[in-house]
Amino acid sequence: MEWTTEASGELEKVPEHVRKMAKMGIETSVEKKGKGIVTLEDVREAAQRFGALMEKDEKDNKTTRIAVVRCDIVSETCPGVACFKSFNKRKVHFSEYGPDTEIIGFFTCGGCPGRRVFRLVDSLMKHGVDVVHLSSCMLMDTGYPKCPHIDEIKKMILKKGVKVVEGTHH
Numbered sequence: 247m248e249w250t251t252e253a254s255g256e257l258e259k260v261p262e263h264v265r266k267m268a269k270m271g272i273e274t275s276v277e278k279k280g281k282g283i284v285t286l287e288d289v290r291e292a293a294q295r296f297g298a299l300m301e302k303d304e305k306d307n308k309t310t311r312i313a314v315v316r317c318d319i320v321s322e323t324c325p326g327v328a329c330f331k332s333f334n335k336r337k338v339h340f341s342e343y344g345p346d347t348e349i350i351g352f353f354t355c356g357g358c359p360g361r362r363v364f365r366l367v368d369s370l371m372k373h374g375v376d377v378v379h380l381s382s383c384m385l386m387d388t389g390y391p392k393c394p395h396i397d398e399i400k401k402m403i404l405k406k407g408v409k410v411v412e413g414t415h416h
């Protein structure tokens with residue numbers, strides 16, 4: 247595929263690490279138009295398209311990803327409906343989140359003293375978790391006693407650089 251001098255110059259402005267990909271994309275779209283030469287207009291048209299895609303990516307990157315850790319003992323009797331209801335309606339401890347917030351993990355501590363929190367937070371970090379909520383069942387004395395290991399669990403998560411919020415639906 248031939249390129250005009252102006253088109254080649256314009257392509258040079260594309261960051262090097264994506265230039266090859268951009269070139270291929272432009273040539274494919276020019277081919278589809280039934281043309282054999284890439285002009286400045288073709289490059290600018292493509293730049294607008296890529297720009298829109300990049301904006302979308304940036305938007306996706308702004309998504310807040312949260313997870314909830316809850317008491318393993320309580321999970322025997324609680325399916326977590328109240329936590330999810332509260333998140334879905336952005337209530338109580340979820341009220342600060344916007345519509346672009348996703349819940350990416352909901353897991354139990356693994357039993358006293360919270361033996362699998364460390365491992366699972368590591369795994370969530372690979373998926374970009376921003377915040378871990380300690381479920382209300384860990385913090386309250388209603389039906390089940392408050393978690394005696396809550397402080398260690400909280401410190402463990404904070405040490406990894408992940409924000410902690412105490413509570414979900416209460």
Ligand code: SF4
Pocket residue numbers: 316317318319320355356357358359360384392393394395396
């Ligand atoms: S460590 Fe706390 S949250 Fe986990 S099972 Fe024990 S009491 Fe429940």
